Amino acid sequence: MTELDRQTIETALDERLEELRRTRAGMQRESEGGLSGEVSHVDNHPGDEATETHERELEVTTELFLEEEERRIGEARRALAEGRYGRCLNCGAEIPRARLAAMPEAVRCLDCQRHFEGLHNQHHSLDPDR
Numbered sequence: 766m767t768e769l770d771r772q773t774i775e776t777a778l779d780e781r782l783e784e785l786r787r788t789r790a791g792m793q794r795e796s797e798g799g800l801s802g803e804v805s806h807v808d809n810h811p812g813d814e815a816t817e818t819h820e821r822e823l824e825v826t827t828e829l830f831l832e833e834e835e836r837r838i839g840e841a842r843r844a845l846a847e848g849r850y851g852r853c854l855n856c857g858a859e860i861p862r863a864r865l866a867a868m869p870e871a872v873r874c875l876d877c878q879r880h881f882e883g884l885h886n887q888h889h890s891l892d893p894d895r
């Protein structure tokens with residue numbers, strides 16, 4: 766990997782991290798606003814409770830997803846710093862350039878990522894009927 770490649774990837778990772786943080790900060794502001802709104806309307810809209818619970822669940826799911834994404838970017842940055850970037854964390858296979866170009870935070874080959882996400886989703890499943 767050339768120095769230019771490394772810088773390009775580092776920039777791409779930083780941009781994604783920045784984007785993630787903005788999204789998360791926006792979500793936090795939104796839920797704070799929603800909370801104060803809820804207090805003033807609580808007696809007028811008893812039927813909204815189910816909807817709000819559902820929205821909150823979606824928010825938690827998104828929050829988990831964003832957290833996971835941020836963690837992966839951190840892993841990719843560390844791999845880059847240690848010269849391991851571009852190789853699968855699990856099996857050591859070289860990650861295809863096309864995959865890295867599309868997803869610079871990829872730290873696993875496609876097979877290992879699928880396996881990893883399968884385990885992860887089973888473990889964190891909030892809705893076993895889905």
Ligand SMILES: [Zn+2]
Pocket residue numbers: 853854855856857858873874875876877878
């Ligand atoms: Zn692998």
